[in-house]
Amino acid sequence: MSVATHVDVPSGSPARVDTPAPGDPRLERLSLNQKTTDRWSLAEAVAGCAEAGIPALGVWREPVADVGTTTAARMVADAGLRVSSVCRGGFFTVADAAGRRAALDENRRALDEAAVLGAPCLVLVPGGLPGDRDLRGARARAAEAVEALVPHALEVGVRLAIEPMHPIFAADRGVVSTLGQALDMAEPLPADAVGVVVDTFHVWWEPGVEEQILRAADRIASYQVCEWITPLPADTLLSRGMMGDGHIDFAHLTSLVSAAGYAGDVEVEIFNADVWAADGRDVVATLARRYVELVEPHL
């Protein structure tokens, strides 16, 4: 391997591998989740992916709405890219019936948008406690909401992808806390309608995660990679790191996801103030290097 000529962000260390060029077969399954380059518009993200040779994009609803769903779909297709997922649906743990109906309606609209975009799945962030302390109740409402969305998901051909979230978010963002729990919710429902997200940041610590990933098998609707770093940044929502800067064994988890039969895109989704402050092209180059070094060899 030749000497690296780049510097990684946000670590500032010399890259250990060269930046893969567009067309490099190692990039075939790489996807940029838009949140990683949070300051980029959809047009900038599409251009950034095309320039870097990243073939897929995980889009967020807000920047898609800025241009309109049909236009967004055309922008992605015109650049020769595909949409790997739409972020995000969910947030259906509200306690009152009117709020729950509104959340279901919003999720049906998100499914419609995902269908227009040709996305295989809609990522569901379950939502947190609605101001009370009834965690079991909130979890039950999340399960009921997913079930209620199944007919619409089947109708439009987009899979619901339940995202188990690190317990750090159990109170305020995601009451589904383990991959095992997400699979318990998904399994009674049709596999072509309901899957799960395996996000390394959220599940790396889970006892028995190995068995759960293999159990997940064709329920894995999305594989997302980012890093657990310490000390944890002050804002927990922005506490995710670039692969290689922390404690997660990407070889181990990626091998398991691969052994489980997952053949889809691998999204890099990093919420981090330092990453967001860096130039988008540098971030994309860094994540491509880290991906081909740490993740892709184990797919």
Add this chain to the structure above:
Amino acid sequence: MSVATHVDVPSGSPARVDTPAPGDPRLERLSLNQKTTDRWSLAEAVAGCAEAGIPALGVWREPVADVGTTTAARMVADAGLRVSSVCRGGFFTVADAAGRRAALDENRRALDEAAVLGAPCLVLVPGGLPGDRDLRGARARAAEAVEALVPHALEVGVRLAIEPMHPIFAADRGVVSTLGQALDMAEPLPADAVGVVVDTFHVWWEPGVEEQILRAADRIASYQVCEWITPLPADTLLSRGMMGDGHIDFAHLTSLVSAAGYAGDVEVEIFNADVWAADGRDVVATLARRYVELVEPHL
């Protein structure tokens, strides 16, 4: 209930119940973990408990060492108090054999000190990753270390209490992440030598925690209460709150611990910069009020 005449710290809100007086039977099982009044010396903590009518103290090794173990034991007994636990042993996930031997020796000394203090248990904080990414390896070493300490624990009559820690600490402090996992470690070993800590902050989010607490039964060596608050304070180590200020259903968890058969002390252990900055006597009065309001009725 009469009008409260106090203000709670750190929230600054009026207390909802009166401060229980010394001798109040509702205080019979309350214990102050020394860490909650971190600026107090052992002598101050002993005096503070005696003044407030709190009959038990969860001690830390460092302030005990400041006066010597025998003197510490006498100070506690002379004040008519008891030691509910010693914090802390553990930290045995180091990778090299010499480091592991040193950790075991240190834990045997901690067990000896706990015996002198008349403590029923030594709280074990397992330790984090030793610089690598082998979480399963670290977990296996933690389990081996607990097993290696069993003969000494039986000899001195002090129980090893494995503390599962919130996954936020899995990388840098505690690789045992769920009560279920702690019980898997404990169950092959003698129940009078190895138990677990149920700490509400660490386990409140765990899917199936109800079943795990009931499964724990006489393995529960210590019940600790403190709160999960949001937004999480910037320093995650100091992110614990006063009961009632956050998201945990203390009635629910306390009822389960009681139904599991636990009849020991209930320690209030709060790592929080605002709590530490407050006057120790105000902190103790506040926690006594919150305890009789939120925890004690469910024991």
